Amino acid sequence: MSAVDRDAVTDTVIETRGLTKRFRGGQLAVDSLDLGVPAGSVFGFLGPNGSGKTTTIRMLMGLIAPTSGTATLLGHPVPRAARSVLPQVGALIEGPALYGFLSGRDNLIRYDSADPAADPHTRRARVAAALDRVGLTAAGGKKAKAYSLGMKQRLGLASALLQPRRLLVLDEPTNGLDPQGMREIRSLVRELAADGTTVFLSSHLLDEIEQVCTHAAVMARGRLVVQGPVAELAAGARGRLVVTTPDPARAARVLKEHGVTDLAVAQERVTGELPPGEIEPADLNAALVRADVRVRSFGVERASLEDAFVALTGEGFDVTG
C-alpha cells in the first residue's frame, strides 16, 4: 500500500523549514526559507530573476537535494517521500517537453502511457478530458510544432492534469506569452483553483500575482521577504497621498509641516508619503483647509504589492534582477 494516505487532511500543502541551497560554486541560492502554502490557495511565489524561485521549486519536486532544512508536500517529507507523494502533484517546470512532430493529442497519449498507474483502457477519455480542460479540443489533432507558445503551455498544463491533482506547481507559467496567452493561463489557473486544486506558481510579474493569487510570498536574493494573503501584503504598505489644488506650493508646505515626506509637485497635483503613526488622512485634509488651501480632490492611492515590496526591501522591483 502507498505510504501516502490520499485522504490525508493537510491545511498546509507546502511547508518548508530553514530550507537552504548552496550550490557547489558557493552560491547561496535559497537561504533558510520558511514557507507555508495553505490548502485551497492560489499561491504566488514572487521575486526578481535570480531570487531563488526555481531552485526552491526544484527542491520541492525532489529534483535537487537541499543543503539543509526540511520540506513537506501534502504533509509528507520530500525528497524522502517524493515517490509516493508526487503522483498527487502536477508540475510544469521550465516549459513542457513536447514532440513537435506529434499532435497535441498524441503528446498527451505519450505522457499518459509513460505513467504506470494510468489505466490504458480509459486513456483516450482521460486525454480528451485534459484537452477539453485547457481548451485545446479543436486543436488536438494539430502537430505540436504548429502550436503557439500559449497553446504549448496549455498542452503542458493538460499533461499535468491527466490525473486528478491536489497541488499544481507551475514555474513561471506565463513567461514569454503574449497578453492573450497570459489571460488564458490566468483564467485556467482560476478555474483549477475553483475546483479545489491548490496552485503554487512562481512569477516575476507583480501585477500577475495581484490578479490571480490569493496568497503570495516575496523572495529577494534567496531570502523570504514576506508572505501572507495578497490583500494584507498590499495593505502593509501605506498608499500615497494625492492632492489636487490650484495652490500646490502652499499645500506642499502645509503637508510637510504635518509630517508628509517625499513630496512631489507636478502642476496642480501634490503627492507624498503619509507620515507613520496616528495621523489620519482626514486630519491632513482639515489642515489644508484651515490653511486656506483650495482642495479640489484629496485621496490616498491604493497601495499595490509593488509598494509593499519597495517598502519592505527598500529597493525597486527590478525584473531583470
Ligand SMILES: Nc1ncnc2c1ncn2[C@@H]1O[C@H](COP(=O)(O)OP(=O)(O)OP(=O)(O)O)[C@@H](O)[C@H]1O
Ligand atoms: N545549478 C546551479 N549552480 C550554481 N548556481 C545556480 C544554479 N542554479 C541556480 N543558481 C544560482 O542561484 C540563484 C537563484 O537562481 P534561481 O534560478 O533559483 O532564481 P529564480 O528566482 O528562479 O530566477 P529565474 O526566474 O531567473 O529562474 C541565481 O543566482 C543563480 O545564478
